[in-house]
Amino acid sequence: MSNKVSVVVISGDREQLQMAAMLASVAAVSGSEVTIFLSMNAMRYFQKGDASLAPAEGEVGVLLQNKNAPDFRELFQSAVELGDAKVYPCSMALDILNIPVSDLVDYVAEPLGLTKFLDMASDSQVWSF
């Protein structure tokens, strides 16, 4: 059983971002080496100072907000700070959105392309959200 976990996060929906963050953070603090790849509509939520709420897809997304579930950005940060996780932004998504790396939250690592990510993920469990 692989002890490496890769998480691809592309959705901008609150539930998807939350589930990805929960899985990544728990894996990271349980001894797995976790690689998180951010792209597409997920990218905006990792800009510094962007406290905007990701829109809820349904009932649970609304309840996450009302019931004080941990913020997904904080969970990704916990994954990096408390466990062995790295968060890589997709270089293509940064280009398309015209976001400089310096605009991203501090716990994000250097931008990555797909060739490198595929290589890193080749011997891991892969989850996508």
Add this chain to the structure above:
Amino acid sequence: MNDRKIVDAKNTFCPGPLMELIASMKQAEVGDELEVLSTDEGSANDIPEWIKKVGHQVLDSFDENGVWHVIVRKEK
């Protein structure tokens, strides 16, 4: 050192209580005991699983008026 540190993680949801416990565990010394309080039953079930998986020891786990208490000793 036997002072038991209380980690009050009431009123947040999975995996918030686990993350708060782990943050405190990082600062604790081997042999220290920590007691995490959670109002989230899912966390009360998941935290002992985590403790066993990473090799610490669950000393006790109980529900008191809707607040779950999990007591752990840092083993490494």
